[in-house]
Each structure stands twice: as C-alpha cells, then as structure tokens.
Amino acid sequence: MTAGPGHPGHRRSVVGRVVSWVAGGLLVLVMPVQAGEGPSDAPADAWVLGIRLDHHDDAAPLRAHGDDDEVRRRLDPRPGRNRAWIDDEVRAERRWGAWTLGALARSRVDIRVDASTLDLIGHVERDTAASPQHRAWNVDARAVGFAGRGLALGWQAGSLDAEADAGSGWLEVQGLQLTRWIEQRWSGEVVQDPADGRYAVHLQSWRRDDRQVAPFLAPPDPHGQALLLAGGLRWRFAPDWQLTASVHDLGWLRWRGIVEEQTVVSTDTEQRDADGRVMLAPLMQGQVRARRAWAAAPAGSQLRLEWRASARHHLSWTTRGGASGFGGPQFGWLTRLSPAHAVEWTALGPRWPVRRWGLTWQVFTQAMGSASGPGSTACSGWTIGLATDRLSADRRSLSGQLGWRACS
Numbered sequence: 030m031t032a033g034p035g036h037p038g039h040r041r042s043v044v045g046r047v048v049s050w051v052a053g054g055l056l057v058l059v060m061p062v063q064a065g066e067g068p069s070d071a072p073a074d075a076w077v078l079g080i081r082l083d084h085h086d087d088a089a090p091l092r093a094h095g096d097d098d099e100v101r102r103r104l105d106p107r108p109g110r111n112r113a114w115i116d117d118e119v120r121a122e123r124r125w126g127a128w129t130l131g132a133l134a135r136s137r138v139d140i141r142v143d144a145s146t147l148d149l150i151g152h153v154e155r156d157t158a159a160s161p162q163h164r165a166w167n168v169d170a171r172a173v174g175f176a177g178r179g180l181a182l183g184w185q186a187g188s189l190d191a192e193a194d195a196g197s198g199w200l201e202v203q204g205l206q207l208t209r210w211i212e213q214r215w216s217g218e219v220v221q222d223p224a225d226g227r228y229a230v231h232l233q234s235w236r237r238d239d240r241q242v243a244p245f246l247a248p249p250d251p252h253g254q255a256l257l258l259a260g261g262l263r264w265r266f267a268p269d270w271q272l273t274a275s276v277h278d279l280g281w282l283r284w285r286g287i288v289e290e291q292t293v294v295s296t297d298t299e300q301r302d303a304d305g306r307v308m309l310a311p312l313m314q315g316q317v318r319a320r321r322a323w324a325a326a327p328a329g330s331q332l333r334l335e336w337r338a339s340a341r342h343h344l345s346w347t348t349r350g351g352a353s354g355f356g357g358p359q360f361g362w363l364t365r366l367s368p369a370h371a372v373e374w375t376a377l378g379p380r381w382p383v384r385r386w387g388l389t390w391q392v393f394t395q396a397m398g399s400a401s402g403p404g405s406t407a408c409s410g411w412t413i414g415l416a417t418d419r420l421s422a423d424r425r426s427l428s429g430q431l432g433w434r435a436c437s
Contacts, residue, residue: 079432087111090423101154106147113140129183138174164221177205196264207253212237232294241288246319253284273333285321
C-alpha cells in the first residue's frame with residue numbers, strides 16, 4: 030500500500046507532494062460504524078463475533094481512492110475543514126454478565142485538510158491560468174494512522190431494555206500491539222504572482238513513520254504498543270428519549286526507534302515537469318532522527334440524541350468531533366440525522382435468523398444516505414447493517430457491520 034510521499038529530496042510538484050500524502054494516508058491502513066456508541070444490550074452470557082467498517086471522505090468519492098490522478102480530478106471539497114477516515118475492526122469476545130473480554134484487530138486513519146489546501150491542489154493540478162489578482166493559499170493538512178491487534182476488557186452497567194433504568198454506562202480498555210503507525214503534518218503558505226504566474230512556496234512538514242528508514246539510523250522495533258480507553262454514558266430522561274455521550278481512543282501510542290523527519294521548503298519556482306506541473310526547486314532543509322516516541326492517540330467524542338417511537342421506529346441525531354489528541358475542536362463537528370425503520374426478517378429459518386435489519390436515512394454534513402437500524406436483544410443470530418451517504422457510485426461515506434451472537 031502507498032505510504033505517502035517519498036524522500037523530500039525528490040523533485041515533485043507542490044500538489045503532487047500534498048496529494049500523494051493525502052492519498053497515501055488514506056491507503057496506508059486497511060473501526061466501528063459509529064465509534065464510541067458503546068456496546069449493545071446483549072444477553073448476560075454470550076459469544077459475539079463482529080466485523081465493522083467506516084469509510085468517509087468529505088472531498089472526493091471513495092471509489093477514487095487508490096488513484097492519485099482520479100482523486101485530483103474528482104476533488105470537490107466542502108467549505109471549511111474537510112475530513113477523511115478509514116476506521117475498521119474485527120472482534121471476537123465473550124460476555125459474562127457485565128464483563129466482556131475479547132480479542133480484536135483494528136486499523137484507523139484520520140486525515141483533516143483545510144479547504145484552502147484542497148483549492149490549491151485543484152488550482153495547480155488543473156494548470157489553472159494565473160489569476161490577475163494576487164493569490165495566496167494557507168496550507169494546513171494533518172494525518173494520523175495506526176493499526177494493531179490485541180485484547181479488550183469491557184464493563185457495562187445498566188440496560189436500556191429495562192423501563193426502570195434511567196441510564197447505563199460502559200467502559201473499555203484496549204491493549205494493542207501496533208503493526209503500523211504514521212503521522213504527518215503540513216503547514217505554511219503558497220503564493221502566486223499575478224504578473225507571471227510564479228509560485229512562492231513556504232512550507233513546513235513533519236512526519237513520523239515506522240516504515241521509514243535512513244542508512245545512518247538503526248531500524249525501529251518491529252512493533253509498537255498502544256493503551257486506549259473508550260467509555261460513555263446513556264441517560265433516559267423520558268420514556269421514549271435517551272441521550273448518549275461517549276469518547277473513544279483516549280490513550281497513548283508508543284514505538285521505540287520510530288523515525289521522525291522534519292522538512293522546510295522555502296523557494297520561488299517556475300519549473301514544470303513533462304506534464305506541465307509545477308516543480309519544486311531543490312531548496313530544502315530537513316533533519317531525520319530516530320527516537321522512542323510517545324504520543325496521544327487520535328481521540329474522538331460523540332453525542333447522540335434518540336427518540337424511539339416504537340420498537341421498530343426511531344429518530345436519532347448524532348454529532349462527532351475530535352479531542353485535543355488530534356486537531357482539537359478547530360476542525361469542527363460532523364453531524365448526522367438518522368430517522369430509522371427497523372425490519373424483522375427470519376425467512377432463513379430459526380437456525381440462521383437475521384435478527385434485525387434496518388434502513389436509515391441520515392445526513393453526513395450536506396449529504397444524505399442510509400444506515401443500519403437498531404440492534405436486537407435476541408439470544409442468538411445474525412446482525413447486518415449498511416450505511417452510505419448516497420445510492421450511487423459517487424458515495425463519500427460507507428459503513429457497515431456483520432455480527433453473530435450465540436448464548437451459552
């Protein structure tokens with residue numbers, strides 16, 4: 030898979046470097062549908078197997094991922110900050126009453142790019158003619174990604190199935206052996222002279238990558254470690270209304286000997302490659318070092334308000350945002366509105382029942398889609414869910430889950 034841009038000494042276009050990093054961040058890692066929403070109301074003792082995925086891109090269709098040229102052609106960012114993420118998980122767990130012990134493998138990448146940066150990408154890659162006015166773009170792009178496998182220990186108090194319960198809460202601790210860790214940040218300014226179209230580039234980049242090597246540095250450890258915490262509270266403040274607040278990925282990532290690279294680019298250039306793209310002049314300064322890195326994990330938070338009209342109908346509103354571990358609230362919130370209708374289907378027979386499958390219209394920023402419905406407390410069977418922001422090949426959000434549960 031692509032791991033991002035190459036060594037900064039390579040002569041590449043302004044946009045080529047930024048886009049390669051963005052696309053590389055999206056592809057460098059291959060987690061839950063709604064992270065931090067908490068465990069379902071399951072039977073007291075059960076085995077649970079599950080696969081969950083959540084892919085989203087504000088600025089380009091998901092089908093363009095993997096092809097840098099296609100990403101550049103299909104860029105259509107929304108105003109303000111744009112987010113893209115891949116968040117996948119495979120899990121097997123055993124539940125005893127309020128306690129859960131499971132094994133899991135997960136991967137996550139989160140990319141956040143300012144709209145001005147994406148406008149610069151489109152401007153240069155389309156070889157837009159010089160503007161008669163002075164043009165300046167502020168570059169602000171960040172990414173973090175990790176993958177690993179390990180154990181999760183969880184605890185849950187209360188059940189929302191009981192009418193007498195005013196609320197419930199849950200807590201989970203994950204210990205992971207990391208197989209991948211990459212972070213990168215770009216910041217600075219690019220200015221175009223209206224007289225001759227020349228670009229003045231003043232950029233700083235910082236990169237941490239466990240797969241990056243240098244001939245004069247010892248290789249990093251083969252694996253890193255992560256200790257992560259997730260938890261939340263549910264409060265039923267009326268018979269048909271409940272509020273859920275949760276956090277996920279609070280904790281630390283650690284990797285001994287991981288390589289960090291800092292680069293400063295400050296140059297004026299009018300050079301172009303064979304395709305007519307602007308080339309960076311080789312005026313760069315940087316340093317590379319290996320260190321035992323500790324860093325806060327890319328924590329996130331979520332707030333959900335839900336109204337249950339009946340066992341098969343509900344309406345929910347969800348907003349999610351980043352915590353101070355990555356980006357902070359400056360990147361804003363992603364809000365979704367989810368009216369749902371859940372459908373019972375047991376046509377496959379009692380031995381292999383599809384417990385409940387739901388279809389939900391929801392709003393991702395300015396787009397609409399569908400998502401999985403509410404879960405079931407049936408003792409054994411399958412759970413299937415699917416969500417997308419639009420029913421076409423140009424979807425920018427796709428999430429789903431497949432689960433199986435058996436009571437003991």
